[in-house]
Amino acid sequence: MTVSKTAADAAKVSRPVAGQDLDASSDDGLLQLGELSGLLGYSLKRAQLRVFEDFLRCVAPLQLTPAQFSVLLLLDQNPGRNQTEIANTLGILRPNFVAMLDALESRELCARMRSASDRRSHILVLTDKGRAVLARAKKLVANKHEARLIELLGPESHAALLEMLAKIAREF
Amino acid sequence: MTVSKTAADAAKVSRPVAGQDLDASSDDGLLQLGELSGLLGYSLKRAQLRVFEDFLRCVAPLQLTPAQFSVLLLLDQNPGRNQTEIANTLGILRPNFVAMLDALESRELCARMRSASDRRSHILVLTDKGRAVLARAKKLVANKHEARLIELLGPESHAALLEMLAKIAREF
DNA sequence: CGACGTTTGATATATCGGATAACAATTATC
DNA sequence: GATAATTGTTATCCGATATATCAAACGTCG
Numbered sequence A, B: 001m002t003v004s005k006t007a008a009d010a011a012k013v014s015r016p017v018a019g020q021d022l023d024a025s026s027d028d029g030l031l032q033l034g035e036l037s038g039l040l041g042y043s044l045k046r047a048q049l050r051v052f053e054d055f056l057r058c059v060a061p062l063q064l065t066p067a068q069f070s071v072l073l074l075l076d077q078n079p080g081r082n083q084t085e086i087a088n089t090l091g092i093l094r095p096n097f098v099a100m101l102d103a104l105e106s107r108e109l110c111a112r113m114r115s116a117s118d119r120r121s122h123i124l125v126l127t128d129k130g131r132a133v134l135a136r137a138k139k140l141v142a143n144k145h146e147a148r149l150i151e152l153l154g155p156e157s158h159a160a161l162l163e164m165l166a167k168i169a170r171e172f
Numbered sequence C: 001c002g003a004c005g006t007t008t009g010a011t012a013t014a015t016c017g018g019a020t021a022a023c024a025a026t027t028a029t030c
Numbered sequence D: 001g002a003t004a005a006t007t008g009t010t011a012t013c014c015g016a017t018a019t020a021t022c023a024a025a026c027g028t029c030g
Helices: A034-038 A040-058 A066-077 A083-090 A094-106 A128-153 A155-171 B034-038 B040-058 B066-077 B083-090 B094-106 B128-153 B155-171
Strands: A110-114 A122-126 B110-114 B122-126
Touching (some): A034 A040, A034 B066, A034 B155, A040 A066, A040 A128, A040 B040, A040 B155, A066 A094, A066 A122, A066 B034, A066 B040, A083 A094, A083 A122, A128 B155, A155 B034, A155 B128, B040 B128, B066 B083, B066 B122, B066 B128, B094 B110, B128 B155
16 A cells, blocks of 8 residues: 655645644654553553563573473473463463474473373473473573563562562452 | 373373373363462563553554554654654664554554755654544543553552553663 | 774564364263 | 373464665755
Protein backbone atom coordinates (compact mmCIF):
# COMPACT_ATOMS: atom_id res chain seq x y z
CA MET A 1 0.00 0.00 0.00
CA THR A 2 1.68 3.17 -1.20
CA VAL A 3 0.76 6.67 -0.26
CA SER A 4 0.16 9.61 -2.50
CA LYS A 5 -1.04 12.29 -0.16
CA THR A 6 1.03 15.35 0.44
CA ALA A 7 1.14 17.63 3.40
CA ALA A 8 -0.89 20.15 1.45
CA ASP A 9 -3.58 17.52 1.09
CA ALA A 10 -4.52 17.57 4.74
CA ALA A 11 -8.15 17.45 3.76
CA LYS A 12 -9.90 15.11 6.09
CA VAL A 13 -7.06 14.95 8.53
CA SER A 14 -7.64 18.47 9.75
CA ARG A 15 -6.23 20.19 12.78
CA PRO A 16 -2.75 20.93 11.53
CA VAL A 17 -2.54 22.55 14.94
CA ALA A 18 -2.21 26.25 14.31
CA GLY A 19 1.38 27.25 14.45
CA GLN A 20 2.49 23.67 14.00
CA ASP A 21 3.57 23.18 10.45
CA LEU A 22 3.97 19.76 8.96
CA ASP A 23 7.35 20.89 7.78
CA ALA A 24 8.76 21.88 11.14
CA SER A 25 10.33 18.52 10.60
CA SER A 26 12.68 18.55 13.49
CA ASP A 27 11.85 19.54 16.98
CA ASP A 28 14.77 17.47 17.94
CA GLY A 29 14.49 16.18 21.44
CA LEU A 30 12.86 13.22 23.01
CA LEU A 31 9.25 12.58 22.20
CA GLN A 32 6.67 13.06 24.90
CA LEU A 33 5.54 9.77 26.31
CA GLY A 34 2.80 11.71 28.04
CA GLU A 35 -0.07 9.63 29.32
CA LEU A 36 1.78 6.53 28.23
CA SER A 37 3.95 6.80 31.33
CA GLY A 38 0.82 6.49 33.43
CA LEU A 39 -0.25 3.29 31.75
CA LEU A 40 0.72 0.45 34.02
CA GLY A 41 0.73 -2.10 31.21
CA TYR A 42 3.23 -0.05 29.26
CA SER A 43 5.73 0.31 32.09
CA LEU A 44 5.13 -3.29 33.03
CA LYS A 45 6.07 -4.53 29.60
CA ARG A 46 9.06 -2.25 29.33
CA ALA A 47 10.36 -3.29 32.72
CA GLN A 48 9.77 -6.95 31.94
CA LEU A 49 11.81 -6.72 28.76
CA ARG A 50 14.69 -5.09 30.61
CA VAL A 51 14.64 -7.63 33.39
CA PHE A 52 14.55 -10.60 31.01
CA GLU A 53 17.36 -9.07 28.99
CA ASP A 54 19.48 -8.78 32.10
CA PHE A 55 18.55 -12.28 33.20
CA LEU A 56 19.81 -13.64 29.89
CA ARG A 57 23.09 -11.75 30.25
CA CYS A 58 23.66 -12.90 33.81
CA VAL A 59 22.96 -16.52 33.12
CA ALA A 60 24.49 -16.55 29.64
CA PRO A 61 27.40 -18.81 30.65
CA LEU A 62 24.85 -21.53 31.36
CA GLN A 63 22.77 -20.89 28.25
CA LEU A 64 19.46 -20.85 30.06
CA THR A 65 16.41 -18.81 29.20
CA PRO A 66 14.08 -17.57 31.91
CA ALA A 67 11.55 -20.22 30.89
CA GLN A 68 14.11 -23.01 31.02
CA PHE A 69 15.34 -21.83 34.39
CA SER A 70 11.81 -21.85 35.73
CA VAL A 71 11.31 -25.42 34.53
CA LEU A 72 14.47 -26.64 36.24
CA LEU A 73 13.53 -24.83 39.44
CA LEU A 74 10.07 -26.32 39.42
CA LEU A 75 11.34 -29.82 38.72
CA ASP A 76 13.70 -29.56 41.65
CA GLN A 77 11.00 -28.47 44.02
CA ASN A 78 8.31 -30.82 42.74
CA PRO A 79 9.74 -34.26 42.06
CA GLY A 80 7.58 -37.00 40.62
CA ARG A 81 5.40 -34.76 38.47
CA ASN A 82 4.52 -35.33 34.84
CA GLN A 83 4.64 -32.99 31.87
CA THR A 84 1.08 -31.80 32.14
CA GLU A 85 1.45 -30.81 35.77
CA ILE A 86 4.69 -28.92 35.28
CA ALA A 87 3.52 -27.23 32.09
CA ASN A 88 0.23 -26.18 33.66
CA THR A 89 1.73 -24.55 36.71
CA LEU A 90 4.08 -22.57 34.49
CA GLY A 91 1.32 -21.53 32.13
CA ILE A 92 2.92 -23.40 29.26
CA LEU A 93 0.64 -25.30 26.92
CA ARG A 94 1.35 -29.01 26.74
CA PRO A 95 2.12 -29.06 23.02
CA ASN A 96 4.65 -26.25 23.43
CA PHE A 97 6.22 -27.93 26.41
CA VAL A 98 7.31 -30.92 24.34
CA ALA A 99 10.00 -29.10 22.38
CA MET A 100 11.14 -27.34 25.53
CA LEU A 101 11.68 -30.65 27.26
CA ASP A 102 13.36 -32.09 24.18
CA ALA A 103 15.91 -29.29 24.41
CA LEU A 104 16.52 -29.74 28.11
CA GLU A 105 16.68 -33.51 27.78
CA SER A 106 19.09 -33.38 24.85
CA ARG A 107 21.40 -31.36 27.08
CA GLU A 108 20.88 -34.01 29.76
CA LEU A 109 19.54 -31.52 32.26
CA CYS A 110 16.40 -33.56 32.86
CA ALA A 111 14.84 -36.83 31.78
CA ARG A 112 11.40 -38.24 31.11
CA MET A 113 10.68 -41.60 32.71
CA ARG A 114 7.59 -43.67 32.19
CA SER A 115 5.58 -43.99 35.31
CA ALA A 116 4.89 -47.55 36.35
CA SER A 117 1.47 -46.60 37.66
CA ASP A 118 0.30 -44.75 34.56
CA ARG A 119 2.07 -45.69 31.40
CA ARG A 120 0.78 -42.64 29.56
CA SER A 121 2.57 -40.06 31.60
CA HIS A 122 6.21 -39.14 31.83
CA ILE A 123 7.61 -38.46 35.26
CA LEU A 124 10.09 -35.63 34.98
CA VAL A 125 13.34 -35.75 36.89
CA LEU A 126 16.36 -33.53 37.07
CA THR A 127 19.60 -35.28 36.24
CA ASP A 128 22.66 -34.71 38.38
CA LYS A 129 23.93 -32.40 35.68
CA GLY A 130 20.60 -30.62 35.76
CA ARG A 131 20.88 -30.08 39.50
CA ALA A 132 24.44 -28.84 39.11
CA VAL A 133 23.47 -26.39 36.38
CA LEU A 134 20.49 -25.25 38.40
CA ALA A 135 22.69 -24.61 41.43
CA ARG A 136 25.10 -22.51 39.40
CA ALA A 137 22.22 -20.68 37.74
CA LYS A 138 20.65 -19.86 41.08
CA LYS A 139 23.89 -18.29 42.25
CA LEU A 140 24.28 -16.23 39.10
CA VAL A 141 20.69 -15.06 39.33
CA ALA A 142 20.91 -14.18 42.99
CA ASN A 143 24.33 -12.53 42.94
CA LYS A 144 24.33 -10.78 39.60
CA HIS A 145 20.72 -10.37 38.54
CA GLU A 146 18.52 -9.95 41.59
CA ALA A 147 21.31 -8.23 43.49
CA ARG A 148 21.40 -5.44 40.93
CA LEU A 149 17.66 -5.04 41.09
CA ILE A 150 17.68 -4.84 44.87
CA GLU A 151 20.47 -2.32 44.70
CA LEU A 152 18.48 -0.19 42.29
CA LEU A 153 15.22 -0.25 44.21
CA GLY A 154 16.29 -0.83 47.76
CA PRO A 155 15.40 -4.05 49.57
CA GLU A 156 12.08 -2.94 51.00
CA SER A 157 10.83 -1.47 47.73
CA HIS A 158 11.97 -4.56 45.93
CA ALA A 159 9.97 -6.70 48.31
CA ALA A 160 6.95 -4.44 47.95
CA LEU A 161 7.25 -4.61 44.17
CA LEU A 162 7.35 -8.40 44.26
CA GLU A 163 4.32 -8.45 46.50
CA MET A 164 2.29 -6.18 44.24
CA LEU A 165 3.18 -8.10 41.09
CA ALA A 166 2.24 -11.37 42.74
CA LYS A 167 -1.04 -9.83 43.81
CA ILE A 168 -1.80 -8.71 40.28
CA ALA A 169 -0.93 -12.14 38.88
CA ARG A 170 -3.10 -13.75 41.53
CA GLU A 171 -6.11 -11.52 41.96
CA PHE A 172 -6.44 -9.28 38.96
CA MET B 1 12.59 -38.24 19.95
CA THR B 2 10.91 -41.03 21.90
CA VAL B 3 11.77 -42.25 25.32
CA SER B 4 12.28 -45.80 26.45
CA LYS B 5 13.45 -45.37 30.02
CA THR B 6 11.33 -46.67 32.83
CA ALA B 7 11.13 -45.52 36.38
CA ALA B 8 13.19 -48.52 37.39
CA ASP B 9 15.92 -47.22 35.12
CA ALA B 10 16.76 -44.30 37.34
CA ALA B 11 20.43 -44.98 36.77
CA LYS B 12 22.20 -41.68 36.35
CA VAL B 13 19.25 -39.70 37.52
CA SER B 14 19.70 -40.69 41.14
CA ARG B 15 18.19 -39.22 44.25
CA PRO B 16 14.69 -40.64 43.99
CA VAL B 17 14.40 -38.75 47.27
CA ALA B 18 14.04 -41.41 49.89
CA GLY B 19 10.42 -41.97 50.70
CA GLN B 20 9.34 -40.33 47.49
CA ASP B 21 8.42 -42.99 45.02
CA LEU B 22 8.13 -42.28 41.35
CA ASP B 23 4.77 -43.94 41.46
CA ALA B 24 3.23 -41.83 44.18
CA SER B 25 1.76 -40.32 41.07
CA SER B 26 -0.68 -38.02 42.73
CA ASP B 27 0.08 -35.80 45.60
CA ASP B 28 -2.81 -33.81 44.40
CA GLY B 29 -2.60 -30.21 45.41
CA LEU B 30 -0.96 -27.17 43.90
CA LEU B 31 2.66 -27.43 42.96
CA GLN B 32 5.19 -25.47 44.96
CA LEU B 33 6.32 -22.39 43.09
CA GLY B 34 9.00 -22.06 45.74
CA GLU B 35 11.89 -19.80 44.82
CA LEU B 36 10.09 -18.93 41.61
CA SER B 37 7.85 -16.57 43.56
CA GLY B 38 10.93 -14.63 44.59
CA LEU B 39 12.08 -14.16 41.02
CA LEU B 40 11.09 -10.69 39.96
CA GLY B 41 11.19 -11.54 36.27
CA TYR B 42 8.71 -14.33 36.78
CA SER B 43 6.14 -12.24 38.63
CA LEU B 44 6.76 -9.40 36.23
CA LYS B 45 5.91 -11.52 33.23
CA ARG B 46 2.90 -13.09 34.88
CA ALA B 47 1.53 -9.72 35.93
CA GLN B 48 2.18 -8.26 32.50
CA LEU B 49 0.21 -11.01 30.82
CA ARG B 50 -2.72 -10.48 33.16
CA VAL B 51 -2.70 -6.74 32.65
CA PHE B 52 -2.54 -6.99 28.87
CA GLU B 53 -5.31 -9.54 28.90
CA ASP B 54 -7.51 -7.20 30.88
CA PHE B 55 -6.56 -4.28 28.65
CA LEU B 56 -7.73 -6.22 25.63
CA ARG B 57 -11.04 -7.04 27.30
CA CYS B 58 -11.67 -3.49 28.38
CA VAL B 59 -10.91 -1.95 25.03
CA ALA B 60 -12.38 -4.81 22.99
CA PRO B 61 -15.29 -2.73 21.67
CA LEU B 62 -12.73 -0.57 19.90
CA GLN B 63 -10.60 -3.46 18.68
CA LEU B 64 -7.32 -1.94 19.82
CA THR B 65 -4.27 -3.81 21.05
CA PRO B 66 -2.02 -2.25 23.68
CA ALA B 67 0.57 -1.55 20.99
CA GLN B 68 -1.98 0.14 18.73
CA PHE B 69 -3.29 2.20 21.60
CA SER B 70 0.22 3.32 22.43
CA VAL B 71 0.78 4.40 18.83
CA LEU B 72 -2.40 6.46 18.75
CA LEU B 73 -1.55 8.05 22.09
CA LEU B 74 1.93 8.91 20.93
CA LEU B 75 0.71 10.34 17.65
CA ASP B 76 -1.72 12.55 19.47
CA GLN B 77 0.90 13.91 21.81
CA ASN B 78 3.64 14.24 19.20
CA PRO B 79 2.25 15.62 15.97
CA GLY B 80 4.48 16.07 12.96
CA ARG B 81 6.68 13.03 13.58
CA ASN B 82 7.66 10.40 11.05
CA GLN B 83 7.56 6.61 11.24
CA THR B 84 11.11 6.20 12.46
CA GLU B 85 10.66 8.59 15.35
CA ILE B 86 7.42 7.05 16.57
CA ALA B 87 8.64 3.50 16.13
CA ASN B 88 11.89 4.21 17.94
CA THR B 89 10.32 5.77 21.00
CA LEU B 90 8.00 2.79 21.29
CA GLY B 91 10.80 0.29 20.84
CA ILE B 92 9.26 -1.00 17.63
CA LEU B 93 11.59 -1.85 14.78
CA ARG B 94 10.94 0.11 11.62
CA PRO B 95 10.22 -2.91 9.43
CA ASN B 96 7.66 -4.16 11.91
CA PHE B 97 6.06 -0.77 12.21
CA VAL B 98 5.06 -0.75 8.56
CA ALA B 99 2.38 -3.41 8.86
CA MET B 100 1.16 -1.87 12.09
CA LEU B 101 0.62 1.44 10.37
CA ASP B 102 -0.99 -0.26 7.39
CA ALA B 103 -3.56 -1.72 9.75
CA LEU B 104 -4.25 1.57 11.50
CA GLU B 105 -4.35 3.46 8.23
CA SER B 106 -6.71 0.97 6.59
CA ARG B 107 -9.07 1.62 9.49
CA GLU B 108 -8.60 5.34 8.86
CA LEU B 109 -7.33 5.96 12.37
CA CYS B 110 -4.19 7.64 11.12
CA ALA B 111 -2.58 8.66 7.87
CA ARG B 112 0.88 8.97 6.37
CA MET B 113 1.58 12.20 4.59
CA ARG B 114 4.70 13.00 2.65
CA SER B 115 6.65 15.76 4.24
CA ALA B 116 7.29 18.68 1.91
CA SER B 117 10.68 19.26 3.46
CA ASP B 118 11.90 15.66 3.26
CA ARG B 119 10.23 13.58 0.65
CA ARG B 120 11.55 10.35 2.09
CA SER B 121 9.70 10.50 5.35
CA HIS B 122 6.04 10.12 6.17
CA ILE B 123 4.57 12.50 8.67
CA LEU B 124 2.09 10.62 10.78
CA VAL B 125 -1.21 12.20 11.69
CA LEU B 126 -4.26 11.07 13.55
CA THR B 127 -7.44 11.35 11.56
CA ASP B 128 -10.56 12.75 13.18
CA LYS B 129 -11.79 9.21 13.50
CA GLY B 130 -8.48 8.28 15.07
CA ARG B 131 -8.86 11.03 17.64
CA ALA B 132 -12.41 9.98 18.37
CA VAL B 133 -11.41 6.34 18.85
CA LEU B 134 -8.48 7.38 20.99
CA ALA B 135 -10.75 9.48 23.19
CA ARG B 136 -13.14 6.58 23.70
CA ALA B 137 -10.25 4.21 24.32
CA LYS B 138 -8.77 6.50 26.95
CA LYS B 139 -12.04 6.51 28.81
CA LEU B 140 -12.39 2.74 28.69
CA VAL B 141 -8.82 2.31 29.86
CA ALA B 142 -9.15 4.82 32.67
CA ASN B 143 -12.57 3.78 33.92
CA LYS B 144 -12.51 0.04 33.43
CA HIS B 145 -8.89 -1.02 33.24
CA GLU B 146 -6.78 1.27 35.40
CA ALA B 147 -9.61 1.81 37.81
CA ARG B 148 -9.69 -1.89 38.63
CA LEU B 149 -5.95 -1.94 39.14
CA ILE B 150 -6.06 1.04 41.45
CA GLU B 151 -8.87 -0.57 43.36
CA LEU B 152 -6.86 -3.74 43.77
CA LEU B 153 -3.64 -2.10 44.88
CA GLY B 154 -4.79 1.12 46.42
CA PRO B 155 -3.91 4.47 44.85
CA GLU B 156 -0.63 5.04 46.66
CA SER B 157 0.68 1.53 46.02
CA HIS B 158 -0.39 1.82 42.42
CA ALA B 159 1.60 5.01 42.08
CA ALA B 160 4.60 3.46 43.79
CA LEU B 161 4.40 0.46 41.48
CA LEU B 162 4.32 2.69 38.43
CA GLU B 163 7.29 4.61 39.75
CA MET B 164 9.36 1.47 40.34
CA LEU B 165 8.56 -0.01 36.97
CA ALA B 166 9.52 3.23 35.26
CA LYS B 167 12.76 3.26 37.20
CA ILE B 168 13.56 -0.27 36.10
CA ALA B 169 12.76 0.53 32.49
CA ARG B 170 14.88 3.65 32.73
CA GLU B 171 17.86 2.77 34.86
CA PHE B 172 18.25 -0.96 34.98
C1' DC C 1 28.02 19.82 -10.07
C1' DG C 2 28.66 14.99 -8.87
C1' DA C 3 30.29 10.90 -6.32
C1' DC C 4 29.62 8.87 -1.95
C1' DG C 5 27.59 7.73 2.31
C1' DT C 6 23.25 8.08 5.06
C1' DT C 7 18.51 8.03 6.08
C1' DT C 8 13.61 6.61 5.31
C1' DG C 9 10.14 3.53 4.33
C1' DA C 10 9.44 -0.89 2.56
C1' DT C 11 9.91 -5.98 1.41
C1' DA C 12 11.29 -10.48 2.32
C1' DT C 13 12.47 -13.63 5.53
C1' DA C 14 13.72 -16.11 9.88
C1' DT C 15 12.88 -17.05 14.63
C1' DC C 16 10.27 -17.57 18.71
C1' DG C 17 6.39 -17.78 21.92
C1' DG C 18 1.84 -18.99 22.04
C1' DA C 19 -2.62 -21.25 20.40
C1' DT C 20 -5.73 -25.01 18.32
C1' DA C 21 -6.87 -29.46 16.18
C1' DA C 22 -6.08 -34.04 15.82
C1' DC C 23 -4.00 -38.62 16.88
C1' DA C 24 -2.36 -43.06 19.21
C1' DA C 25 -1.77 -45.09 23.45
C1' DT C 26 -3.45 -45.66 27.78
C1' DT C 27 -6.56 -45.22 31.63
C1' DA C 28 -11.10 -44.35 33.87
C1' DT C 29 -16.08 -44.88 33.97
C1' DC C 30 -20.31 -47.04 33.62
C1' DG D 1 -16.61 -54.44 27.51
C1' DA D 2 -18.05 -50.16 25.13
C1' DT D 3 -17.32 -45.35 25.75
C1' DA D 4 -15.30 -41.29 27.45
C1' DA D 5 -11.27 -38.92 29.27
C1' DT D 6 -6.25 -38.17 29.77
C1' DT D 7 -1.22 -38.00 28.26
C1' DG D 8 2.23 -36.99 25.24
C1' DT D 9 2.91 -35.82 20.60
C1' DT D 10 2.62 -33.84 15.82
C1' DA D 11 1.26 -30.51 12.64
C1' DT D 12 -0.06 -26.06 11.93
C1' DC D 13 -1.16 -21.25 12.54
C1' DC D 14 -0.73 -16.68 14.36
C1' DG D 15 1.64 -12.79 16.37
C1' DA D 16 5.70 -10.41 17.94
C1' DT D 17 10.41 -9.77 17.04
C1' DA D 18 14.87 -9.68 14.40
C1' DT D 19 18.04 -9.08 10.23
C1' DA D 20 19.38 -8.14 5.50
C1' DT D 21 18.40 -5.72 1.57
C1' DC D 22 16.42 -2.28 -1.56
C1' DA D 23 15.02 2.11 -4.01
C1' DA D 24 14.21 6.72 -3.32
C1' DA D 25 15.62 10.78 -1.35
C1' DC D 26 18.74 13.49 1.32
C1' DG D 27 23.53 15.37 3.08
C1' DT D 28 28.29 16.09 2.52
C1' DC D 29 32.31 17.35 0.46
C1' DG D 30 35.72 17.38 -3.09
